[in-house]
Amino acid sequence: MKRLALVIGFVLLSGQAHAEDYLYILSAKASIKSEPTFSSQTIENVTKGEKLVTINKNNRWFKVRYHDKEGWISRLSVSPNPPSKRAHRLALNDEDLQDNARRRASSVSTTAAVRGLKGDERNRLGQYENATDFAALAKIENMEIDADTLVGFLDERPFN
């Protein structure tokens, strides 16, 4: 019985000693609210990278502590991971684009073989060879919005 009490005591103490959970603001800006609703009062405005102590995270809103204040923050703005640099995108260069058709043809054949498809079924699958456009995707990938243009757009927002 003593041993059981010791074990229970140890478990309870371990729980108390558990490190605090943190959340980081990943959106450009966010508001800590007095209640878990957008319409409630704003306690504090926070910006990307700031760290909050998690009190409760069971719903669309997380209860947090920021400095000496407690409030609620939308789940959409936060992550347990601090902000990281933008993820690397697989470059789509000319060689990739030229290889694309060949890769697709080969891949479709591979898929068909694995599925055990023959004849007409393979021909039908072959129609998908033309159903990709990596050149258009490259155009999208290379499209960057100038930072000044975005700032200008935000500044002219009618809701600032």
Place this chain on the structure above:
Amino acid sequence: MKTANTTTNYLLAALLTSGLVVSATAIAEDDFRHREHQLSVQQITDNDIQAEIEFGQNIAARILGRIPLYDNPKLTEYVNLVGQTLASNTNRPELGFRFAVLDADYANAYSAPGGYVFITRGAIRQMQDEAELAAVLGHEIAHITERHIVESFKIKGKDDNEKLTGITRIFSGGKDAAGAAFLQALDQAVDLLFSKGYKHEDELQSDAVSLQLLASTGYDIHALKRYLKRVDKQHSKQEVSTHPLSKARFDAIGEVIKTEGLANFKGATAKSRFKKYTQGG
């Protein structure tokens, strides 16, 4: 000139290099996961993000293979500006969202993991203000931030600490199996986007996130319902089948507005700016 065998190896090597993992069992299943766990934020590794982007790039290329880009730089820039503004209020800044207009008469929108959002010019034609555009883009952004496709097909990066998991395990079944698993997942993801549609609860969750994004950005939150009702009236069922409109969906939107205390939220429609950018588009 490369042989077919070499090009197959190229694809498989690319998969191996990126550590992209597609669970063969997940692909075979038509079952979807419960949403409850997504109410909490998740630990996502860098490898997971790279896998998500690579899978998304391939889906995006397939979307573009079916529907061409709409050649209208002014409109494209505008959609990107509105989209980037919304995306800046999400917890996925590492993705670097991309927005594009598709050359189709019908009204629809699509998204692919990794940050690719597409909207048809037919959808924009149905809109009356910028808040409605933001509502639709916000809905598509939500499919990405909530990782609906990524979760459905269990797209994960290689776990550096477990050398025999993930892609290695798939490769143990043979090169053809790895390539086929990847392509099967792509096929099914594209099928989800163009015919099967997201699970109803995913649509509802995206609506909820869209409303939250509208509110946090400062847009009129009633724009989502306004646009959906207009499209519901004007378009055939087939054209909007991937975004089913139902009483339950409108009720759910109303419930989110109520629980978030947004009924009296005064947001902007930005109608005049919308007209300025879309005239002639």
